[in-house]
Amino acid sequence: MSLPRIVVLGAGLGGTIAAYEIREASKGKAEVMVISDQENYWFVPSNPWVAVRWREPEAICVHLPPVMKRKGIDFTAVGAKRVHPKKNQVELNDGAFVDYDYLVIATGPKLAFDEIEGFGPEANTVSVCATDHAAAAADAFDRFCDNPGPIVVGAAQGASCYGPAYEFALILDTELKRRKLRDRVPMTFVTAEPYIGHLGLDGVGDTKSLLESELRNRHIKWITNARVTSFEAGMAHVEEVAEDGSVKAKHDLPFGYSMLLPAFRGVDAVFGIEGLTNPRGFIIADKHQRNPTFANIYSLGVCVAIPPVGPTPVPVGVPKTGFMIESMVTAIAQNLKLELAGQPPKHEATWNAVCLADFGDGGVAFVAQPQIPPRNLNWSSSGKWVHLAKIGFEKYFLRKVRKGESEPFYEKLAMHALGIKKLRF
Numbered sequence: 001m002s003l004p005r006i007v008v009l010g011a012g013l014g015g016t017i018a019a020y021e022i023r024e025a026s027k028g029k030a031e032v033m034v035i036s037d038q039e040n041y042w043f044v045p046s047n048p049w050v051a052v053r054w055r056e057p058e059a060i061c062v063h064l065p066p067v068m069k070r071k072g073i074d075f076t077a078v079g080a081k082r083v084h085p086k087k088n089q090v091e092l093n094d095g096a097f098v099d100y101d102y103l104v105i106a107t108g109p110k111l112a113f114d115e116i117e118g119f120g121p122e123a124n125t126v127s128v129c130a131t132d133h134a135a136a137a138a139d140a141f142d143r144f145c146d147n148p149g150p151i152v153v154g155a156a157q158g159a160s161c162y163g164p165a166y167e168f169a170l171i172l173d174t175e176l177k178r179r180k181l182r183d184r185v186p187m188t189f190v191t192a193e194p195y196i197g198h199l200g201l202d203g204v205g206d207t208k209s210l211l212e213s214e215l216r217n218r219h220i221k222w223i224t225n226a227r228v229t230s231f232e233a234g235m236a237h238v239e240e241v242a243e244d245g246s247v248k249a250k251h252d253l254p255f256g257y258s259m260l261l262p263a264f265r266g267v268d269a270v271f272g273i274e275g276l277t278n279p280r281g282f283i284i285a286d287k288h289q290r291n292p293t294f295a296n297i298y299s300l301g302v303c304v305a306i307p308p309v310g311p312t313p314v315p316v317g318v319p320k321t322g323f324m325i326e327s328m329v330t331a332i333a334q335n336l337k338l339e340l341a342g343q344p345p346k347h348e349a350t351w352n353a354v355c356l357a358d359f360g361d362g363g364v365a366f367v368a369q370p371q372i373p374p375r376n377l378n379w380s381s382s383g384k385w386v387h388l389a390k391i392g393f394e395k396y397f398l399r400k401v402r403k404g405e406s407e408p409f410y411e412k413l414a415m416h417a418l419g420i421k422k423l424r425f
Contacts, residue, residue: 004030004101006336007090009080009269011036011064013044014301014325015106018332019073021406022104025333029340032072035090035098037079039065041401042131045322046394048168050134051259052141052175054360057131060394062401071404080107080269085276085294090269102339104332105283105299109264110271116156116262118231125231125258128168141172141257148181149256152236154190156228158263160302160317162199163357165191165261166211166364173218174360188253189215189222190238190260192314196222200319202309202373204353204366205380211364214382223251225313228260236260241313264317266303278305288345289332298335300328309372323354324371327422329406334423348424358390365389 006026008019011034023032043060050057068075079093083103090098111129113120121127126137144151153169155162169189176182193199196215197207215222225241225248235254242248265271266281275293277283282305284291289304291297302325306318327349335345353371357364363386369377400406 004340005099006030006032006102006104007098007100008032008034008104008106009083009090010106010108011041012106012108012301013322014329016041016064016401017326017406018104018106018300018329019068020071020404021329021333022336023071023073024406025337026340031074033074033098034068035080035092036064036075036077039063039077043394043398044131047128047131047134048164048171050131051126051128051137051168052171053138057135060131060398062398067402067404083270083273085273085297088296101296102336103297105270105297105303106301107267107269107303109302110267110281112158112263112265116228116230119156119262123231124233125260128164128259129261137259144257145179145181147256148184150186150188150254152188152190152253152255152258153260154226155192155261156263157192158315158317159192159261160200160264161261161319162191162193163319163355167357167359168259169220170214170218170359173220187220189220190226190228190236190253191222191224192226192316193224194312194316195224198316200309200316201368201371204368205378207364207366207380210380210382214359227314231258243313245313264302287348288335289328289349290335290345298332300332301325304328318372321353321355321371324351327351330422350421350424352421356386356390356393358387360387363387363390
């Protein structure tokens with residue numbers, strides 16, 4: 001009799017760690033397989049560093065096939081064309097079909113550059129959302145420095161990840177100072193957030209004051225409640241929206257270099273599957289990370305549907321931060337362990353958020369327990385220590401991926417000592 005098969009769809013931050021942790025939790029009671037669209041894992045949090053050449057792409061890359069083989073995990077980089085939940089199958093891009101008993105969707109998002117005219121790395125702006133985008137952004141930045149001018153950075157309407165936008169704006173400020181060019185570069189931060197430091201979370205601790213102070217001290221102007229209508233070569237067209245939804249002001253912002261984070265939507269392999277996704281293509285999940293319609297499908301990370309935090313004049317999404325994603329991973333792994341033993345799932349992820357936003361010469365850190373308010377802990381701080389902590393975290397996390405580990409015992413001890421847990425119970 002063959003073992004049940006657990007398929008993990010996606011091999012990014014969440015999917016890779018999920019495969020390791022599910023393999024450990026199942027302990028030979030199930031086959032584990034990963035379906036990805038590429039053979040390499042990229043440490044996406046370091047992409048802003050790649051875009052200013054503080055990192056080379058290969059420094060944040062892990063080649064996954066040998067690691068997966070060593071861990072006893074089947075792996076394919078053919079990529080998924082479509083999930084067929086009624087048949088318990090994943091259709092691959094080469095026309096083959098993979099059967100599953102349980103499916104864990106960890107695809108990340110599709111980048112919705114097409115929702116704004118002239119937006120994205122194929123048009124008039126650069127991106128740090130993928131490592132190849134960031135490498136191209138580094139080339140564009142070098143060209144920009146030969147002929148400096150205004151910079152426009154931020155996050156477009158519907159974006160759900162704001163930390164990297166602040167990071168990149170302040171990293172650019174730091175790098176331009178190092179190149180003795182900062183005095184020639186006016187900078188504007190454009191964001192859909194209702195206020196600086198909202199982060200899609202209605203703020204965490206004193207992020208409003210901390211980030212406003214950082215922008216003000218670095219002479220970076222900002223526009224909040226911003227709706228970008230279009231980009232053309234060297235010009236961003238932005239509407240500033242009032243509380244009642246009317247247009248308060250229109251801004252034509254010239255730029256020589258621009259990076260805005262886009263809105264996300266679900267990937268093509270799952271988009272529009274009734275009962276599985278919401279209208280944006282994000283996976284519907286219950287408190288156990290399980291889909292209510294298809295009970296053998298779990299999901300984690302950016303692909304999960306989470307309602308926004310309160311109404312805002314311009315659409316603002318909720319970020320899914322690294323530790324929040326890891327808490328989803330642990331809940332899924334433990335629930336699958338129960339299911340393989342014939343028991344119903346009971347574990348719930350805490351959705352606690354631990355975030356380090358690096359600025360090159362400092363940074364802001366915050367802890368939100370849970371990420372969505374109201375919270376049991378709501379803390380933020382800033383200082384040069386954040387930059388050093390981010391470097392340490394990058395090296396540590398890449399080591400985990402290379403070794404095929406999810407949570408070494410010393411990480412678990414450290415987090416528990418700080419009162420930061422992955423599971424509610």
